[in-house]
Amino acid sequence: MAKWKIGNVELENQVVVAPMAGISNTAFRKIIKGYGPGLIYAEMVSTNGLLYDNKKTTKMLETFEEEHPITMQIFGGDKEVMRQGALLVEQNCDADIIDINFGCPAGKVNRSGGGAKWMLDLEGAKEAVETIVKAVNKPVTVKFRLGWDEKHINVVEFAKAMEEAGASAIAVHGRTRSQMYEGKARWEYIKQVKEAVSIPVIGNGDIRTPQDAKRMLEETGCDAVMIGRGTLGNPYLIKQCVEYLENGVELPPLSVHERFEDCLQQARLLLEIRDERVAMSQMRSHALWYVKGIPGNHRVKDRLARIESYEELKAILEEYEAYLEERSKEYGE
Numbered sequence: 001m002a003k004w005k006i007g008n009v010e011l012e013n014q015v016v017v018a019p020m021a022g023i024s025n026t027a028f029r030k031i032i033k034g035y036g037p038g039l040i041y042a043e044m045v046s047t048n049g050l051l052y053d054n055k056k057t058t059k060m061l062e063t064f065e066e067e068h069p070i071t072m073q074i075f076g077g078d079k080e081v082m083r084q085g086a087l088l089v090e091q092n093c094d095a096d097i098i099d100i101n102f103g104c105p106a107g108k109v110n111r112s113g114g115g116a117k118w119m120l121d122l123e124g125a126k127e128a129v130e131t132i133v134k135a136v137n138k139p140v141t142v143k144f145r146l147g148w149d150e151k152h153i154n155v156v157e158f159a160k161a162m163e164e165a166g167a168s169a170i171a172v173h174g175r176t177r178s179q180m181y182e183g184k185a186r187w188e189y190i191k192q193v194k195e196a197v198s199i200p201v202i203g204n205g206d207i208r209t210p211q212d213a214k215r216m217l218e219e220t221g222c223d224a225v226m227i228g229r230g231t232l233g234n235p236y237l238i239k240q241c242v243e244y245l246e247n248g249v250e251l252p253p254l255s256v257h258e259r260f261e262d263c264l265q266q267a268r269l270l271l272e273i274r275d276e277r278v279a280m281s282q283m284r285s286h287a288l289w290y291v292k293g294i295p296g297n298h299r300v301k302d303r304l305a306r307i308e309s310y311e312e313l314k315a316i317l318e319e320y321e322a323y324l325e326e327r328s329k330e331y332g333e
Contacts, residue, residue, distance in 0.1 A: 004223050006039075006200060007139025007168040009069050009096045011224070013038035014217065015241045016171075016202055018228030019073045019099070019143075021106070022282075025060075027269035029067050031262060032231060035239035038224065040070050044101045047076035047085025048112075061093040068096060071141065075101035077113025079128040086132045086140075097168075098136060100129060102144040102158075105177045116177035119158060120148050126161040133166035143171040143204075146189050149178035159193040159201075167199060171226055174205035181229070191220040202226045209237075210244030210251075217245070233289025235262060256294060256324055260317045263290040267310055280307050287313060296323065 004011050017024075017032055019041035029040055042063070049057030063070055072095035076082040082100070089098055102125055104115030118125040133140045142162045147153035155172060162170050172193050174185030185205025194201045203222035207213050208230045216225050231237050236258075240251045254262070266286060270279040287304040291297040300320045307313045 004038075004200060006097055006141060009139055011038040011069060012036075013242050014224040014245060015213065015238055016224050016226040017041060017231065017238065018171075018204060018226045019043050019071075019101075020228050020232075021104070023232070025270070025282075026062065026064060026067070026273055027266050028235075028286075029070070030064070030269050031266045032235040032238055033067055035235055035237075036242050037238045038069075038242075039097075040067060041099060042070060042072050042095065044073040044075045044104065045085075045089070047074050047078075047082045047088075050074075050085045050088045051081055058092070061089060061095075063094050068094075070095050071097040071099045073099040073101050073143070075104060075109060075114045077117065079124065079131060082128055083131045083135050086136050090136045090138055095138070097139045097141055098132070099141045099143055099171075100132065102142055103173055103177075105145070105180050110177070116145055116148060119144060119154065119177070120152065122154065122158055122161055125158070126165045129162055129165035129167055139168035140166065141169045141171065142167045143173070145173045146176045146186065149176050152176075153189070155189050156192050156196050159197050163197045163199050169200040169202065169223075170197070171202035171204055173226075174203070187216055187220050190216075190222055194221045194223075200224065204228070207241075210241045213241040214245055233259075233263075233286065233292050256321060259290055259294075260321060263287055263317065264310075264314060267313055271310060276309060280309060280313065283307065283313060287317075291320070294324070296320075296327065299323065 015037045017037045017040040021043050024043035045060045046057055072089050072093050074085050086098055101115055102118040109115040110117040146155045159170055172190050174187050174190055190203040200223040202224045203216045203220050204226035207225055207227045213225045236254050243249045243251050267283050284305050300316055303316050
């Protein structure tokens with residue numbers, strides 16, 4: 001697998017971890033970074049929050065040595081606020097790259113003019129990127145969708161504008177804003193974008209297996225694949241994709257014990273940055289993702305959805321693992 005670059009940042013492989021709001025905190029990133037992605041994105045940060053020195057927002061700029069290379073993603077609805085926010089990221093964050101979110105479909109973000117709403121204002125989006133590129137020294141990238149809805153699919157035109165504005169790379173999610181995360185990602189548009197620009201293109205959408213990752217690279221010609229929701233409860237997917245793309249090797253899935261170890265390690269890392277009540281509240285969704293697809297998970301789902309302490313999480317998983325071992329002996333599974 002060839003190395004590639006975003007600006008002056010060299011990347012070891014073509015597997016990129018997507019930014020996911022409320023998920024891509026340092027605990028999640030450390031777990032997933034252990035599986036060797038070429039690049040990882042932090043969750044999006046509000047430029048308004050940065051300008052008003054919101055403590056929760058500025059805390060999100062924290063990165064750790066083992067996370068590099070890492071991209072810090074910003075969003076906002078005002079060009080000047082975004083420019084100043086990008087400067088604050090450059091001054092106060094050790095991230096290697098600054099990404100601009102022009103693709104978030106959330107109503108709250110769009111109503112304030114941010115995220116995918118920018119795709120309805122191509123010239124404004126271009127100006128915003130130009131001013132940010134001029135303001136900072138780090139490479140600037142842009143993540144966006146196919147367009148606002150079926151009547152406004154302007155992804156190729158938008159991609160060209162981002163390149164002209166000075167973006168060092170772009171990431172394209174193969175859905176419109178109105179699709180949210182439903183329906184099928186249309187990779188043919190990612191192919192059209194790759195053929196229209198000369199900067200690196202990262203393809204995003206519907207990568208659930210190593211075979212999907214390879215197929216996207218082959219079908220679209222994109223420079224890298226971005227994986228988001230497929231990693232939830234299965235960060236090991238990143239290593240499987242890297243190994244398959246690099247060596248053609250299909251790694252077997254993790255054992256139940258190894259999956260649960262990842263879950264508990266993520267919980268321990270979360271306890272380092274949150275108090276236990278908040279940490280376990282955030283771990284409830286992750287714990288449910290970690291047991292997805294495992295036989296008999298109905299036995300623990302309700303309990304995992306209510307965990308309040310690390311010890312409670314650990315006890316439930318240990319009990320569940322013991323049940324699975326007994327079941328295996330009984331049924332010869």
